[in-house]
Amino acid sequence: MADSYxxxxxxxxxxxxxxxxxxxxxxFFDYYGKVFEKGALSERExxxxxxAVAHVVKCPYCIDAYTQDGLQxxxxxxxxxxxxxxxxxxxxxxxxxxxxxxxxxxNKLSH
Amino acid sequence: xxxxxxxxxxxxxAKAEEQLKFLSNGIFNEEDLPTFKDKLKQTExxxxxxxxLEILQINLGYMCNQVCEHCHVDAGPDRxxxxxxxxxxxxxxxxxxxxxxxxxxxxxxxxxxPNFRWFVEEAAKIGIKDFIVRSNLTIIRANKKYxxxxxxxxxxxxxxxxxxxxxxxxxxxxxxxxxxxxxxIKALQDLNAIGYGMQDSNLKLDLVYNPSGAFLxxxxxxxxxxxxxxxxxxxxxxxxxxxxxxxxxxxxxxxYLIASENYEDYMYNLVDAYNPAAVKNVMCRxxxxxxxxxxxxxxDFNQMLxxxxxxxxxxxxxxxxxxxxxxxICVSQHCYGCTAGAGSSCQGNVV
Numbered sequence: 001m002a003d004s005y006x007x008x009x010x011x012x013x014x015x016x017x018x019x020x021x022x023x024x025x026x027x028f029f030d031y032y033g034k035v036f037e038k039g040a041l042s043e044r045e046x047x048x049x050x051x052a053v054a055h056v057v058k059c060p061y062c063i064d065a066y067t068q069d070g071l072q073x074x075x076x077x078x079x080x081x082x083x084x085x086x087x088x089x090x091x092x093x094x095x096x097x098x099x100x101x102x103x104x105x106x107n108k109l110s111h
Numbered sequence: 112x113x114x115x116x117x118x119x120x121x122x123x124x125a126k127a128e129e130q131l132k133f134l135s136n137g138i139f140n141e142e143d144l145p146t147f148k149d150k151l152k153q154t155e156x157x158x159x160x161x162x163x164l165e166i167l168q169i170n171l172g173y174m175c176n177q178v179c180e181h182c183h184v185d186a187g188p189d190r191x192x193x194x195x196x197x198x199x200x201x202x203x204x205x206x207x208x209x210x211x212x213x214x215x216x217x218x219x220x221x222x223x224x225p226n227f228r229w230f231v232e233e234a235a236k237i238g239i240k241d242f243i244v245r246s247n248l249t250i251i252r253a254n255k256k257y258x259x260x261x262x263x264x265x266x267x268x269x270x271x272x273x274x275x276x277x278x279x280x281x282x283x284x285x286x287x288x289x290x291x292x293x294x295x296i297k298a299l300q301d302l303n304a305i306g307y308g309m310q311d312s313n314l315k316l317d318l319v320y321n322p323s324g325a326f327l328x329x330x331x332x333x334x335x336x337x338x339x340x341x342x343x344x345x346x347x348x349x350x351x352x353x354x355x356x357x358x359x360x361x362x363x364x365x366x367y368l369i370a371s372e373n374y375e376d377y378m379y380n381l382v383d384a385y386n387p388a389a390v391k392n393v394m395c396r397x398x399x400x401x402x403x404x405x406x407x408x409x410x411d412f413n414q415m416l417x418x419x420x421x422x423x424x425x426x427x428x429x430x431x432x433x434x435x436x437x438x439x440i441c442v443s444q445h446c447y448g449c450t451a452g453a454g455s456s457c458q459g460n461v462v
């Protein structure tokens with residue numbers, strides 16, 4: 001057994017999750033594949049969204065995968081970092097917007 | 112960035128034998144990954160046989176003015192292997208009799224061969240349909256004696272295919288050396304100025320993209336659109352097609368993969384991306400590669416690994432196309448590079 005919770009080599013085995021639940025696994029991978037096909041958004045745009053979300057959900061596998069995917073698509077490091085900041089700003093905003101609740105509660109309890 | 116070839120630096124991966132040994136050990140020996148032959152067997156493509164010959168690729172020598180990080184030839188200014196005029200004369204005899212419709216000159220920088228212009232003039236007289244020179248672009252700006260190369264190419268209706276790893280200076284110079292981007296842009300502008308690469312022009316100018324690191328190229332059409340948009344907007348440069356080429360794990364790129372500890376992941380990626388449809392059109396099936404000293408290979412990569420054709424005919428001095436068509440193509444694990452995803456060849460994707 002590896003002595004850490006995350007092993008980058010585990011990503012290679014991701015498709016094997018279908019072996020223990022074939023129908024759900026296949027449905028997931030079909031859906032996943034379809035989501036990242038070119039649609040109203042380009043594959044490039046979707047790759048940058050995935051990279052930003054990968055950071056928000058703090059998934060090291062996803063960060064490895066979408067950094068590589070971005071490189072393959074010719075996405076520059078400046079574009080990648082801006083995408084990460086977009087995710088980080090929403091995350092910070094989601095935190096800070098709760099301050100309105102704090103302010104409301106504070107004001108209600110104070111006189 | 113290195114300024115000398117692996118050979119001059121006496122590195123282990125300068126030797127074909129060491130590279131082949133490395134590619135057959137480790138992950139391919141411990142049965143983690145199937146060898147390329149096993150994979151061909153699984154998809155019923157073994158033995159791999161040639162299709163009708165379409166392309167003769169001639170390597171005029173390994174000397175080059177650049178020392179690119181990924182170079183599969185291990186080319187550079189210190190390489191002295193150069194095709195002689197006598198061997199060129201033998202090549203001309205082959206070009207006269209071949210059924211191939213495309214002649215593809217490569218190197219090194221083929222223009223650095225002292226008999227390059229003579230050879231192009233003689234070969235152009237034979238009237239082959241598509242006459243390609245793989246130019247690294249910077250050679251055109253490297254020395255005054257090369258400044259008129261665009262006009263020379265135009266005179267002989269040569270199809271120019273040039274490397275350009277990215278539309279930004281940083282990425283290009285990192286892979287190909289400081290100053291390469293600016294010189295390449297100037298060379299492309301010179302070529303555009305005389306009609307190369309312009310819409311509806313019959314002076315063909317194509318670019319070759321290969322990734323600047325341990326990752327595979329993606330969608331060739333999307334990359335072409337990005338390159339066209341950026342080069343037009345930033346430098347008013349035009350070109351016809353972009354060929355996306357996968358870096359094969361040999362020579363300098365293999366050395367880089369090992370040193371950066373990316374070798375294993377890269378090979379897993381290549382094997383995962385194996386596409387039987389790409390095997391149908393893989394370059395070695397319609398190409399013959401001729402080395403600077405006249406030996407015959409299934410492709411330029413096999414040439415660098417010193418894997419001569421498996422045939423009674425192994426040298427242009429006794430060239431026999433019919434006999435060569437009966438051969439079996441020699442493969443090893445580097446071949447996964449040409450069968451990944453949409454495939455890879457000197458003409459880009461194959462599916």
